[in-house]
Amino acid sequence: MANRVSMYGILVALAFIASYIEVLIPFNFHVPGMKLGLANIIVLLAMYTGGLRAGITVSVIRIILVGFTFGNPYSAIYGLSGGILSFGVMAVLKRTDYFGIVGVSIAGGVTHNIGQLFCAMVLLNLPAVFSYLSYLMFIGVITGALMGIIGDEILKRIVKLKI
Template sequence: MKNRAAYFGVFTALALIFSYVEMLIPIQFGVPGIKLGLANLLIVIMLYKCGPKEALLLSVVRIVLSGFIFGNMFSIIYSLAGGILSLAVMAFLKGRGSFSVMGVSIAGGVCHNIGQLAVAMAVVETYRVGYYLPVLLIAGMLTGMLIGIVSNEVLKRIRNINLY
């Protein structure tokens, strides 16, 4: 039981560090809200090594903590919407067993952006922000692919390590 708490603490700390590093990266994609999603690397690894419940807990803890530290209440709401939808889809696809780590991650990246866009539409009470959808889908695919490639490589290297 002690190892579980220690591993979870390490994963949470790494996710927060990745969130902070991502804030420091001065990459502007021309569309508000597009980020690399570096912290999602830890979510994907947790999903594959420990399961969906642990990945959900890590995702929520990371989003809330990083929102309070680096953002605001709106960033927490947007991130929770994207994170929960993303994780639900990733857990479903992983459970099917017919998707690679990269495929699962790409679906997660796309769904994260869809979840955030849905909240944005509700907040501004218009569907006009939906014109961002094509750009967000492409961005989700590209960032999901990058996170999927790195996650797959990390998972290969830690396959003999039991986290839980």
């Protein structure tokens, strides 16, 4: 139990640092709140080395911490809506063993954007936010693929963690 808790702590810290690095990178494509998704690399590593429970734990704790540290309660809500939806899709795809880590990551990137847009539509009562959907899907595919490739390369180089 102590080993699992300490590993979760390390993974959450790594994801938090990745999110902080992302805040420092001037990545602006004129879409509010758009990010690269660097922390998704850590969530993928947690999923593929420690299982789905490790992945969802790291993802949710990181989103809450980042939302309140670098944002506000609304950014935490948007992050959770995208994060939970994307994690659910990634978990289903991972279990099928049909998609590799890159495909799982791409699906996660796209569905994260869809979850956040749906949340914005509900909170703001503004269906027009879905006008960003095609653009965000394109960016989600690119960043998801990039994060998946990086995650795959890291997985090839580390010893499987026992979480």
